[in-house]
Amino acid sequence: xxxxxxxxxxxxxxxxxxxxxxxxxxxxxxxxxxxxxxxxxxxxxxxxxxxxxxxxxxxxxxxxxxxxxxxxxxxxxxxxxxxxxxxxxxxxxxxxxxxxxxxxxxxxxxxxxxxxxxxxxxxxxxxxxxxxxxxxxxxxxxxxxxxxxxx
Amino acid sequence: xxxxxxxxxxxxxxxxxxxxxxxxxxxxxxxxxxxxxxxxxxxxxxxxxxxxxxxxxxxxxxxxxxxxxxxxxxxxxxxxxxxxxxxxxxxxxxxxxxxxxxxxxxxxxxxxxxxxxxxxxxxxxxxxxxxxxxxxxxxxxxxxxxxxxxxxxxxxxxxxxxxxxxxxxxxxxxxxxxxxxxxxxxxxxxx
Numbered sequence: 001x002x003x004x005x006x007x008x009x010x011x012x013x014x015x016x017x018x019x020x021x022x023x024x025x026x027x028x029x030x031x032x033x034x035x036x037x038x039x040x041x042x043x044x045x046x047x048x049x050x051x052x053x054x055x056x057x058x059x060x061x062x063x064x065x066x067x068x069x070x071x072x073x074x075x076x077x078x079x080x081x082x083x084x085x086x087x088x089x090x091x092x093x094x095x096x097x098x099x100x101x102x103x104x105x106x107x108x109x110x111x112x113x114x115x116x117x118x119x120x121x122x123x124x125x126x127x128x129x130x131x132x133x134x135x136x137x138x139x140x141x142x143x144x145x146x147x148x149x150x151x
Numbered sequence: 152x153x154x155x156x157x158x159x160x161x162x163x164x165x166x167x168x169x170x171x172x173x174x175x176x177x178x179x180x181x182x183x184x185x186x187x188x189x190x191x192x193x194x195x196x197x198x199x200x201x202x203x204x205x206x207x208x209x210x211x212x213x214x215x216x217x218x219x220x221x222x223x224x225x226x227x228x229x230x231x232x233x234x235x236x237x238x239x240x241x242x243x244x245x246x247x248x249x250x251x252x253x254x255x256x257x258x259x260x261x262x263x264x265x266x267x268x269x270x271x272x273x274x275x276x277x278x279x280x281x282x283x284x285x286x287x288x289x290x291x292x293x294x295x296x297x298x299x300x301x302x303x304x305x306x307x308x309x310x311x312x313x314x315x316x317x318x319x320x321x322x323x324x325x326x327x328x329x330x331x332x333x334x335x336x337x338x339x340x341x342x
Contacts, residue, residue: 047301047302064294087202089203089298091301103187106184121173
């Protein structure tokens with residue numbers, strides 16, 4: 001197989017990996033206390049609002065959650081410790097992103113499995129179409145058909 | 152028979168069951184998802200709706216409306232109802248007569264104490280409200296308590312046992328009869 005044939009796919013894979021890497025690291029570069037507070041609060045659900053994070057909400061409870069995160073960061077607690085504290089009070093529903101263990105893992109794994117299955121299905125279909133022999137009727141075939149039809 | 156069609160019939164291509172397999176795979180995934188969701192505990196039934204149930208109550212302390220320091224620890228050895236409350240909250244206003252009735256009935260026996268926690272409100276307004284509506288239990292200002300107890304609004308009431316363990320979380324307006332039933336059930340479990 002020539003390299004030329006695979007080059008577009010290789011380029012696509014490089015772009016995809018690059019985009020995923022940039023997306024994964026997006027916003028994670030914040031090093032200031034405010035930035036880190038905001039980054040953690042963005043993963044916390046506002047307990048008194050609907051569908052808003054503690055970073056985006058102006059509700060007093062969200063403001064207190066931000067103050068709590070800030071305080072605990074100043075006490076050199078890790079992101080995991082701060083989130084664990086809030087989960088111990090509110091339960092896992094306080095987290096906007098589902099946990100990456102237990103039943104919640106399905107939410108993360110299922111889309112990946114679906115995309116992989118779809119890609120495999122497409123690849124399989126294309127390969128099968130390509131390998132299907134092309135049939136052409138020769139002059140002899142045509143003659144035989146005409147004979148049979150009595151022309 | 153025409154010579155064209157004489158001879159053995161062309162081999163019938165093996166039937167591929169691609170769509171059948173795809174449907175079976177999708178069906179399996181859906182069945183798995185339904186089974187997992189059906190057998191997992193619903194969020195509302197997890198330990199009565201709070202991860203604090205069965206665990207030691209968070210430490211709560213603060214000044215009451217007269218400025219006196221009050222702590223939840225002061226009530227160790229008694230059942231305590233920790234009531235998160237605000238004067239601007241209509242269900243809190245409605246449950247106040249029931250709380251007064253309940254506290255008066257238990258005042259002599261002293262088996263159950265009430266501790267109010269002010270929720271986003273002015274202690275001066277709370278003092279006025281109590282003066283008008285009745286109620287002699289301490290009401291403290293302890294802002295961080297609502298996060299420590301994982302409250303999502305007002306009113307919310309937590310029943311704490313004499314050892315300081317959280318037994319129950321009640322969201323919304325409580326009634327005198329409901330509280331009585333709850334406390335009796337808790338007392339009978341201890342007996």
